Amino acid sequence: MNTLVVVLGPTGVGKSDISIQIAKHFQTEIISADSRQFFKEISIGTAVPDKKDLEEIPHHFIQNKSIHDYYNVSSFEIEALDLMEALFKKVNPLLLVGGSMLYLDTICFGIDDIPTVDAKTRKLVNDWYEENGIDALKQRLLELDPEYYSIVDLNNHKRMLHAVEVCLISGRKYSSFRTNVAKQRPFNVIKIGINLEDRKILYERINQRVVSMIKSGLVEEAREVYPYRNLNSLNTVGYKELFSYFDGTCSLDEAIDMIQRNTRKYARKQLTWFRRDSQIVWFEPHQVPEIIQCIDNKMNVK
């Protein structure tokens, strides 16, 4: 059976570099699992690999969408699995690299088949919520889907909104779509986690990376997309803070501080998510030879 090597870890830890070295060693290609590197209009703030690396190793799902496109994790699942099937005909193992937790899990475990919400329904439900508030939303969910109501976080309006949307368009309970069963995949998965034991060093790297993004022209890039700031794809660290600066609600230095802080928070949140996954084998960024060894061993066993 073919093998998918998943390289994951917190933002800024050096996944791109490491995965390119691994890809070279195995003479293979890289599938990105990064929910923001899809978008071609935002490259500096999302830290896409540089041109040289992209030319050296084929990368997929990088800069292949527009911020104006509607995209979600389910579309990614379908497209990525199709592509993987094709790529496995010529290479093995294949690399999946990224830090977007839900996107990684969707490739490894799958996601339930839930109807996609159309823009009209989304707007309708959203507007209704804006007008009526969270208590009304809770009440409505309780009527439509009491089972989901009993398990959902009742402070989290996004979760509840989505459930309500799905109930409305499908005429079924949202909870009836949730199976909680992992999908079988036609490949083995090896999960390699990259982390820095000393979180202070990770945070320093993050802070420095933000400074170098600014030097590379992040402010100008953000200004280009500022007119479309309400797009979901731009609800992104590195851009939303600069939008506040453009609005005049904070200084540039304050915006940069906020980008650094929010990136650190994101890294922490990623680590929280990854911690519960016992399949991950963890390495420090300098351990590329050990990582390759580990992959070799596991592939021979399987």
Place this chain on the structure above:
RNA sequence: GGUGCCUUAGCUCAGUUGGUAGAGCAAUGGACUGAAAAUCCAUGUGUCCCUAGUUCGAUUCUUGGAGGCACCA
């Protein structure tokens, strides 16, 4: 040199009519099923600048000192 104000959590600051203290931010932990770099939840942290008084008891009042800021010389 004089006068006034300030010194409390990692940071910015509340507050205690005298009974050893609390917000925001940061930090940390957690949740997560088509918006996920999103969204949501939880948790601390203290020589209350030092000193000597008054007091049963002082971070709070008083004396002296240190540091900071402002104004006047």
